[in-house]
Amino acid sequence: MTIEQMTEKLRNTLEEKRFNHSLNVMEEAVRIANHYGADVEKARIAGLLHDCAKNYPKEELYAMCDKFGICLNETAKKEAGLIHGFVGAYLLKEEYGIDDEEIFDAVYYHTIGKPDMPLLTKIIFIADCTEPSRKAEWVDEIRNTVCEDIDKALIIQLDNTIRSVLKKGTLLHTNTVDTRNFYIEQKR
């Protein structure tokens, strides 16, 4: 499937706002990948498709977790917003014919993060947050840091993600805390 075909398929799957966000994340991921000498084509695909499972109803998402054998912890079983990345990673192969470990990892962990992320996973995690339609005031700090120190940018993003989860009163996935601790520890 060409990137144009993937884009058209995605357009039919997502709400307009989410589709536009996906295009933005794709461009942002390419920009960061270029800066770090990462694989730009993989960044383009992972950025475009990272939210490909986002608009499925909750019941369908959980049914697909069962189907793909995705192991959910207690938090993910209760917070549907956390699982679209896991399902999306499996849909890459099933729906888009993409069988690539790095792209799979980047899509799988884009919501919750994981300690010691591969470069492409870091790029998608950050691009999801720094794409131009994201307006939270703390995002500028990440935009200003990402090209200088990607791990520092990750810490700023993780801190703010945790703060906003606390503010919303939703469940926090332990991966997000473990990821923050990993990068804080690494900076010591």
Ligand SMILES: [Fe+2]
């Ligand atoms: Fe997402």
Ligand SMILES: [Fe+2]
């Ligand atoms: Fe996203």
